[in-house]
Amino acid sequence: MKTRVFSLIAVLLSTAVVLFSCKFGAAEPKNALSEFESNFDMMWSDDHFKTSEDGNTWLLSLDKETGCGFLTKQRYRFGWFSMKLKLVGGDSAGIVTAYYMCSDKDAAPERDELDFEFLGNRTGEPYVIQTNVYKTGVGNREMRHSLWFDPTEDFHTYSILWNSHQILFFVDRVPIRVYKNNNKPNDFFPNEKPMYLFSSIWNADDWATRGGLEKTDWKKAPFVSTFKDYKLDGCEWKDPYPECVSTTTEHWWDQYDSWHLTDSQKKDFAWVERNLVIYDYCKDTERFPKLPEECSLSPWD
Numbered sequence: 001m002k003t004r005v006f007s008l009i010a011v012l013l014s015t016a017v018v019l020f021s022c023k024f025g026a027a028e029p030k031n032a033l034s035e036f037e038s039n040f041d042m043m044w045s046d047d048h049f050k051t052s053e054d055g056n057t058w059l060l061s062l063d064k065e066t067g068c069g070f071l072t073k074q075r076y077r078f079g080w081f082s083m084k085l086k087l088v089g090g091d092s093a094g095i096v097t098a099y100y101m102c103s104d105k106d107a108a109p110e111r112d113e114l115d116f117e118f119l120g121n122r123t124g125e126p127y128v129i130q131t132n133v134y135k136t137g138v139g140n141r142e143m144r145h146s147l148w149f150d151p152t153e154d155f156h157t158y159s160i161l162w163n164s165h166q167i168l169f170f171v172d173r174v175p176i177r178v179y180k181n182n183n184k185p186n187d188f189f190p191n192e193k194p195m196y197l198f199s200s201i202w203n204a205d206d207w208a209t210r211g212g213l214e215k216t217d218w219k220k221a222p223f224v225s226t227f228k229d230y231k232l233d234g235c236e237w238k239d240p241y242p243e244c245v246s247t248t249t250e251h252w253w254d255q256y257d258s259w260h261l262t263d264s265q266k267k268d269f270a271w272v273e274r275n276l277v278i279y280d281y282c283k284d285t286e287r288f289p290k291l292p293e294e295c296s297l298s299p300w301d
């Protein structure tokens with residue numbers, strides 16, 4: 001008798017476990033609002049930040065008063081950092097939406113940084129995408145590309161692959177920029193400091209559009225850029241002794257195939273080089289009579 005009661009309880013219990021795990025396991029939609037809250041902090045102006053009702057889409061807005069931005073709570077050293085963005089549409093001249101990684105929460109003089117900046121334009125004129133790399137506070141490594149689609153019409157994926165061999169900037173899986181290491185001590189390849197991931201929107205009408213000639217039209221405010229589907233697969237930095245201090249080949253983003261462009265990436269990259277490059281600091285011999293050291297590294301190696 002005793003054992004029967006026992007097994008009945010066991011059956012009831014296991015049923016409860018199944019019911020419980022259905023309710024709170026896979027079947028439950030994940031709480032995306034708390035997903036934002038558990039992974040990100042606001043950088044400034046919470047009141048210019050909104051999420052969609054289901055919490056899945058994040059809206060950053062800019063008006064005459066201020067823009068806003070958010071950043072990850074954690075820092076990472078190496079990995080894959082990806083997000084879908086839909087940029088301010090219509091008249092977006094003077095406005096910059098940024099998606100970037102930085103070792104510090106402010107413009108610290110010794111910071112490392114990897115930037116995507118989307119430079120708005122007058123209605124009907126194309127956006128330009130600017131990328132840059134900073135090592136110990138020194139940037140000046142701008143590239144500018146045009147895009148093969150209208151980034152205000154739909155969401156597109158922008159990603160950074162970062163390991164100690166190369167940094168790739170991707171637009172929808174197409175590598176638009178390759179930044180190589182020479183794997184010797186150098187002062188151009190950021191690979192020591194862990195970085196936060198940031199997004200922000202701000203006014204930059206002193207330089208962004210046609211070199212600052214086109215000013216922001218505040219009558220069209222607020223300007224809104226929309227974010228969703230962030231994917232972060234990297235080594236989370238933990239003090240005092242972080243796991244990511246030595247590179248391992250445990251993760252796909254740190255394995256041999258991610259140290260170089262793959263064959264299909266080479267095809268895409270060649271197409272980008274032929275068709276989309278507007279500016280490349282490595283070709284600007286007027287600005288750099290002696291080109292920076294990294295400019296001699298081939299993206300094809």
Ligand SMILES: *[C@@H]1O[C@H](CO)[C@@H](O)[C@H](O)[C@H]1NC(C)=O
Nearest residue numbers: 119121125126128208209210
């Ligand atoms: C804005 O449009 C003009 C005219 O088409 C173009 O020259 C410029 O590169 C575009 N983008 C920026 C950021 O200035």
